[in-house]
Amino acid sequence: MNNLLxxxxxxxxxxxxxxxxxxxSCRKNPSVIPEQQETVFTGDPSSPIxxxxxxxxxxxxxxxxxxxxxxxxxxxxxxxxxxxxNPEVVKGLxxxxxxxxxxxxxxxxxxxxxNKLEVLDAKSGKRLKQIDIxxxxxxxxxxxxxxxxxxxxxxxxxxxxxxxxxEIDTATLQRERTVTVGRQPEEMAVVNGKLYVANSxxxxxxxxxxxxxxxxxxxxxxxxxxxxAINLDKVKADRYGDLYVTSRGDYYDIPSxxxxxxxxxDQVKKVxxxxxxxxxxxxxxxxxxxxxxxxxxxxxxxxxxxxxxRDETQLNRSFITDGTDQQIKVPYGLAVNPFTKxxxxxxxxxxxxxxxxxxxxxxxxxxxxxxxGDIPAHIAFKY
Numbered sequence: 001m002n003n004l005l006x007x008x009x010x011x012x013x014x015x016x017x018x019x020x021x022x023x024x025s026c027r028k029n030p031s032v033i034p035e036q037q038e039t040v041f042t043g044d045p046s047s048p049i050x051x052x053x054x055x056x057x058x059x060x061x062x063x064x065x066x067x068x069x070x071x072x073x074x075x076x077x078x079x080x081x082x083x084x085x086n087p088e089v090v091k092g093l094x095x096x097x098x099x100x101x102x103x104x105x106x107x108x109x110x111x112x113x114x115n116k117l118e119v120l121d122a123k124s125g126k127r128l129k130q131i132d133i134x135x136x137x138x139x140x141x142x143x144x145x146x147x148x149x150x151x152x153x154x155x156x157x158x159x160x161x162x163x164x165x166x167e168i169d170t171a172t173l174q175r176e177r178t179v180t181v182g183r184q185p186e187e188m189a190v191v192n193g194k195l196y197v198a199n200s201x202x203x204x205x206x207x208x209x210x211x212x213x214x215x216x217x218x219x220x221x222x223x224x225x226x227x228x229a230i231n232l233d234k235v236k237a238d239r240y241g242d243l244y245v246t247s248r249g250d251y252y253d254i255p256s257x258x259x260x261x262x263x264x265x266d267q268v269k270k271v272x273x274x275x276x277x278x279x280x281x282x283x284x285x286x287x288x289x290x291x292x293x294x295x296x297x298x299x300x301x302x303x304x305x306x307x308x309x310r311d312e313t314q315l316n317r318s319f320i321t322d323g324t325d326q327q328i329k330v331p332y333g334l335a336v337n338p339f340t341k342x343x344x345x346x347x348x349x350x351x352x353x354x355x356x357x358x359x360x361x362x363x364x365x366x367x368x369x370x371x372x373g374d375i376p377a378h379i380a381f382k383y
Contacts, residue, residue, distance in 0.1 A: 035084035041359070041368040043075035048339050053380045055100040055109060056373030058093075059352060065097035065111055066373040067125065069382075070357070077370045085125035093118065099187075100378045103141040103170055107380065110136050110148065113155060117148055119173055122382060129173045133166055142190040142217055144170050149185040149197060158204040160184070165197055165213075167220060177220045181213035187235045189243060191263045193217065196243055198232035199225075206250055212243075214266060226266050228259050234279045236286070238309040242269070244286055246276040256290065260312060270312055274305055282336040284310045287319050287343065289331040302331060319343050321364030328358070335379035342367065346376035 058064030067082040094114030109118040117131040135151035146168040153160025163185040167177045182199025201209030208230035229247035243261040256275040275290035286307040304318040333346035341362035355376040
């Protein structure tokens with residue numbers, strides 16, 4: 001029996017039907033937790049990046065999504081900044097924080113089960129607007145527009161309709177156009193003037209989707225679909241016009257794999273036979289971590305991989321070199337500082353307790369760590 005990719009996330013990820021069917025869509029209303037501050041490391045006052053936002057997904061149906069901030073210039077870690085900045089929002093950030101991104105002066109937070117896109121002031125964290133989008137998933141940006149993928153339908157419904165991508169003007173914050181894509185669309189990327197969307201079909205296994213939708217941002221029409229593999233998830237662009245696309249497989253017989261798509265030909269050009277749960281690309285390096293469930297051994301198999309995207313070769317080393325990887329239970333969120341090359345990696349642990357954010361230097365040595373909210377997952381740098 002082959003491995004199951006990221007098996008514990010059945011509890012928290014809407015792509016996996018079982019978790020959603022168990023819990024339905026009701027939400028609890030816990031008391032608001034005030035902001036907390038802690039000095040974690042010695043900051044760099046000259047850092048070109050002011051800091052980073054960390055979105056904690058929170059346990060589904062517990063209304064525990066939260067937003068933290070790391071000030072890279074002072075070394076201060078701030079927890080639960082959304083509640084502090086928006087005390088009038090009774091239920092806080094909401095249910096399952098699924099993605100985050102900064103464009104201009106605004107911070108965009110996708111809250112999946114709460115069916116909303118929160119638009120915040122990137123400096124203060126104050127809410128500017130809430131945009132309701134049913135079962136929304138990821139956000140990306142291109143030429144003063146924000147694009148949000150959405151599953152539509154009820155959480156976990158195998159009869160849910162095809163998903164959509166919604167276009168939002170980043171100045172007026174008005175929804176402008178919508179285009180239909182495949183079932184349960186996930187992450188997106190813009191390359192060579194085309195918007196690529198990973199379709200998963202995760203609500204109806206084994207009948208998964210296996211394509212990337214290609215959208216023309218001008219006409220906002222789907223112009224083609226590229227056959228890649230089943231149950232697509234992450235999509236990251238390198239500097240050479242290629243897309244690195246992850247497939248989660250079927251969690252039983254078909255393993256997770258990493259695919260390279262040439263956006264000039266819109267064809268798959270290479271397959272890496274490695275599992276991939278989280279992926280980010282900086283300069284010529286792709287950083288990949290994976291959590292696969294091994295049925296014979298009845299445990300997770302964790303892996304950390306580096307790929308040189310220039311020549312498309314897998315390197316024979318990890319981006320963690322000091323043994324800290326032995327302490328990490330479930331590697332989850334991943335980002336790289338483009339200036340210092342520090343690597344930020346989160347540990348979701350058991351998915352029901354506060355996680356950990358680690359910072360490693362370019363040589364893979366741990367610089368610091370800090371306790372986060374539940375299921376720390378998505379990072380956005382504030383310049």
